Amino acid sequence: MKRYGWLVCLWLLSIVSGVQASPLLVASSQWPGYTEADGQGLYFEVLRQALRSQGVEFKVQVSNWKRARFAFDQQRADVLVCDYASEHANGVYPKWYLDMDPAVFVFTRQPMPSLQQLKGQSVGWVLGYKFAHLVPSEIQLVEVNSHADGFRLLQGGRLTAVVSYQQHVPADWQGPIFKTQVQAPRPLYPVFQNTVSGRELARLFDQGMQQLQQQGRLQALYPPDVWQRSGLATFDPSSVDR
Incomplete structure (x- = not known):
């Protein structure tokens, strides 16, 4: 032995x-x-x-x-x-x-009382991120290269929503922005x-x-x-x- x-x-x-x-x-x-x-x-x-x-x-x-x-x-x-x-x-x-990891939010330019309102809408997040389970399945996904690109498309009206983090909201954002938390902080x-x-x-x-x-x-x-x-x-x- x-x-x-x-x-x-x-x-x-x-x-x-x-x-x-x-x-x-x-x-x-x-x-x-x-x-x-x-x-x-x-x-x-x-x-x-x-x-x-x-x-x-x-x-x-x-x-x-x-x-x-x-x-x-x-x-x-x-x-x-x-x-x-x-x-x-x-x-x-x-x-x-x-x-x-900080909380994850859905950011929009208009109030979003229910995430079901995103059905059929263009929603973006960073390429490779696994956020699909956080939003309705019937969305038009737009994968972006960076958080900055996502907010730029949201600002320009080319996205209805972007899934991201509070720290990535541009400091020079113009106009109102609304957010809905969809995921709590995780290790x-x-x-x-x-x-x-x-x-x-x-x-x-x-x-x-x-x-x-x-x-x-x-x-x-x-x-x-x-x-x-x-x-x-x-x-x-x-x-x-x-």
């Missing part, structure tokens, strides 16, 4: 060594301040610090969200940054998350491949995040307002059944 125990230990060690042998590929969309094309940004930095403490390095591939999801789903990327826990049936999610996770090495990476990420928190270094990575929004100060990983 002892011999088998040693074999298991050696097998696990080989997995960890394989994970750390070469840089991982992390796929993401470009979110200014969070995931930049040059590898900078809050989410990349938190992921980097958590994994680096476990001896793991990575490189990034930033495109639009639809391409990033496709690269991950085709196993061309090791990690996807970042998504909701229910979005990838074949993905592995750690216990720790990176941030709390955003790095998603790992559902493989032996992917599951080990998720474990290493959790371990690294726990160490950063215990050392008092995690909060220092976040701007004060984002740290407060994230809820990480009071997060208890033991409450997550994964």
